[in-house]
Amino acid sequence: MITIEINKVRQNLFQINGVEKKPLALPEADGPAVSRQEKVYVPVEEHPEYNFVGRILGPRGMTAKQLEQETGCKIMVRGRGSMRDKKK
Incomplete structure (x- = not known):
């Protein structure tokens, strides 16, 4: 369901x-x-x-980078679960 919504927003944008x-x-x-x-x-x-963080960032952060280039906006994911290293 989330994937469908993300694709719908991308098509509209x-x-x-x-x-x-x-x-x-x-x-x-x-x-x-x-x-x-x-x-x-x-x-x-x-x-x-x-896994919202994984879906937003994508492999090696490519989804976030692509969205930043296409929209001209800076995307930052913060908070619990946003770090790759579980110790941090």
Whole structure:
């Protein structure tokens, strides 16, 4: 179910009816750069059997890197279970 939702979001973000979106031609920015931040809480307690961190990061972090390149956003996974080394 999560995989279906992830694929649906990717299609909406990066394609329209199978046709890749073209980058918008935007005018030069005026004033200082604005930084936005959004925390997204993952429902681990409702779905303890699902590996959310592994799904978000992907093999060698490739999924997160791809999403960062395509969206221009920085993706950080923090909290319990986000470290590869269980001792940390």
